[in-house]
Amino acid sequence: MFLDLFLSLRNAKVPVSLREYLTLLEAVSKGVAGFSVEDFYYLSRSVLVKDERNLDKFDRVFGQVFKGVVTEAGSLEEFIAQIPEQWLRAMAEKLLSPEEMAEIQGAGGFEELMERLRQRLAEQNEEHHGGNKWIGTAGTSPFGAYGYNPAGIRIGQATNRHNRATKVWDRRDFKNLDDNLELGTRNFRMALRRLRKFAREGAATELDLDATITGTARAGGWLDVHMRPERHNKIKVLLLLDVGGSMDPHIRVCEELFSAARSEFKHLEHYYFHNCPYGHLWRDNARRWDDRVPTWEVLNTYPPDWKLVIVGDASMSPWEISTPGAAVEEWNEESGAEWMRRLLDHWPAAVWLNPSPPRHWQWTESIAMLHEQMAGRMYPMTLEGLDQAMRELNRGSAGLAPPR
């Protein structure tokens, strides 16, 4: 039963490993969870989820898995057979009055107890739709948690204290923490920080204490001072931003990315383009007509060790990429695809950040085209996407041979 949970979590891309699963089993066998499903939910959450961004996924999977047990099993008997005996007993104590318990103890023991429980549950099932006291009292029973009758349990959730227990995961409190949301500047900066690469360059101005001590010890006590240069972030980033037209709804998020990048990288240069880079780029949006820079000049200015980050929604007519002369704002002798190829050849470490949601990508032909041209290095502008993009940039610099 726990294995189902484990596998479903893996399917839902919650990173759980065998180690966590074994820990969960160990904890359960040591009785940490007691016999309440709520505790089991808390325990498994604490063992299996290590990042608050995955809590919402976990809640969803937990709800599904333990609902699934009932639908697959079909009848009530089969379902009861799947639940550990202790839980059943604990539940019986909750459902049956003390007098009834005593009577059962006298009469027939466990079988009798189960029989009575079954009747009671069947009864409860029928009365669920009326929404009377049964629903409230069964709030903490595993049946409720397993979604034996989800429709019934949800009645009056907000007010009834007992019901609160069953639907902890149904509330999905952690929805906001999912990492597919848009970002603020600070989050951007944290993600961009991945790209930092420190190197010691320049004049030796800092005392290297460790080397001094080792050197002194080696020299038999004669002071041997070692100096070293300061650490600097030596990453250089070239940022190309799409402006105007279809990018208007994304202005805010682009501004945030830009200001985050500004404060994060010492070597940052930016240029604007419209829809797709062609023969000209510009620095200042207000003077885009009279202060344009030929793309060739940009290509020749920044050497291949710069990282290229293109930000744009890549949504346009497919001809604007494939055909010469189809650009909306200028007469382009060469197609957008040709220019893209040039940029990518020159800067092997490159990514495209796309603020439009990935689920729309496959419906827009131009996005698919650019995605292909970027060799899959197009990422959504979410925390997760940015994170992947930065990883890719780091990898790209190490993995590829220096170009021409």
Next chain:
Amino acid sequence: MSKFTGTESYIATPDLMVAVNAALTLERPLLIKGEPGTGKTVLAQEVAKALGRPLISWHIKSTTKAQQGLYEYDAVARLRDSQLGDPRVHDIGNYIVKGKLWQAFEAETTPILLIDEIDKADIEFPNDLLLELDRMEFHVYETRQVVKAAKRPLVIITSNNEKELPDAFLRRCFFHYIRFPDRDTMAQIVEVHYPGIKPALLQQALAVFFDVREVPGLKKKPSTSELLDWIKLLVSEDLSPDELRAGDTKNLIPKLHGALLKNEQDVHLFERLAFMNRRGN
């Protein structure tokens, strides 16, 4: 083994109790995350108090190295002693300074070890502590000695999410995310800190507080610790609930807002909202 169920001065939610008890039972580290000011660091102190165990806290800074938690070799002192001809110099053990982890491993009663704000340190920091936290032992190179915990201490680690922690490290921990308390829990928390506070004042203060948190576009939402400070001010100024309420309609800025809003822009935002509100009336 005794179980943690919260203390007189700390309200623990059921999920937090399960997480702490799981970490206690299985002797694994417990990683605590959550909004700033939701009581992550205080948790360790309260667990120590509740279980009657000593607390050893290790506060992490950006310059902290994992090695410092184990031990440090004071080479400079030894060098000085050697030049002064001090006889102590012959025993290298005299120059090994024990770190917090060592102290925790050696302690007579099993302590609680708090590793505070682990995300402040270098990215590699958690990885460097993997084996030490897993096996609760380490090797002292200088003295050829193995330090091993007789009883495994409960390790509580807090993080503010400034850096991602490595997967291998996370796999070895229990994890708990302290959610922002809801209104009922918040009322309990305030009650615990200021017993006998006037219910009307508490109600009103909480209403204002949660309203402030709802305001869109705040840079730093006020959290539990700010609320407690603010209520302390309210109590010491002896404001009546009516005065608080009056503050609500006339201008939006709550009384003594300095305790709640820590950011100039946020105060400006409030002033703007208040201005618009007044014009609307």
